[in-house]
Amino acid sequence: MPLLGRTQSAELELPAHQCPWTDGPRVVRPLGVFVATLAVRAGQWSGVAVFPTLPEMKTLLRSLGVCLLLGAGVAAGEPSGEESCQEPCGARTRQLAGHTYVFPILQQSAFVTSHVGIREGLALYHIPDVPVNDLQPLDVTLTGIQQTLDLSLSITDWLGVAGYGRATIITGTNADGLLSSGATVDLLGQVGGVVRLLRSERSGTQVSVRANFGYDKGREITLLPLINAIIETPQVTVGDLINGSLGQFLFVPSEETTANGGVYAAQTLGRMFSLQGSVLAEYAWQKRKPFDRFVGNRFEQKTHAVRFFFALAAALDLYPTTSVPVAVMGEYLFRTGRQEEFGRPDRTLKDSSLGLSVYYSGRANLQLGLGAVTVLNGEPQQGYGDEGSQRSSGAPTLSYGQLILRYIW
Structure with missing residues (x-):
């Protein structure tokens, strides 16, 4: 033998x-x-x-x-099972039916993941026909910077918590911009949970629900009310501006507390294509404290807002079939609702956002890319017309770009 x-x-x-x-x-x-x-x-x-x-x-x-x-x-x-699973295991939470999903910019995702990310952005804000007393209306252009840190932790494969913090600073690019709209400093935080309701590898479908609580605190720096007060007090001096009550017109503190919840879905359409969509409802409690020159102190304005968000994102990943590590995503967001105005009729919200982003997709546990967003038909800004009457500007346009980096483990 x-x-x-x-x-x-x-x-x-x-x-x-x-x-x-x-x-x-x-x-x-x-x-x-x-x-x-x-x-x-x-x-x-x-x-x-x-x-x-x-x-x-x-x-x-x-x-x-x-x-x-x-x-x-x-x-x-x-290699052992543990070694061969190091990179894919960190990304399997955002993989479905052989497709690796990209996190959208304009909405949260349906996936329960553990990740940390940062986003650095530059914004361009254009406001047409801003009213400035009895002067000719101005077209104002503002620029700003934005920094966001987000963190998500999966408790189980179907339950997780997530949150993010954001700081935004917008200033006028010229004298007209600073005079009409001033500068805004805004701090925003949000925390919430996600529960997965459905996951099917066979059909490539995942559905989850999210609930969040947010707090937004900022301080508007507006020169226009101060100018109106100076016009009505012609004897004012520089010392009065610095030390007196007129300096209070420069800063208007504002706060907003929000509660929202929505349904999020993801659908795989082959190894290269995918869709993500969501429907979100939000209620906001708002406070604003302008300065009353007659009383000599600030007074509180309380308003409320109800908002609805409808979002859709489509992605194409070239890496699975062509070995080119590039993924492209297009996004659309529509917002509607009702905004209560202090001393004026309520206003209907109606604006849309378009987004386009490109990502490196060579590593499943890393999301690195550049994104751009344009907001159309934004909320008009308030100004002063003849004799101090309040008037609205034209519909603003907000455009911003972001550098996005996330690590999934």
């Missing part, structure tokens, strides 16, 4: 034994073949009480050396 003939396979298939990491029969490597064959030969030798000859011993030693080399190569080429 030869050990290994030239036409014999270097592997033996043992159907009776199942391997823990596969669903098929166990495959025995060359070292196992050698041991099994050696045992058979030992039985033959013991049965006939004959020791192996010198040529047979040489053959056995050569076979042992070859088997040890082959076994070492196989062991080196097959």
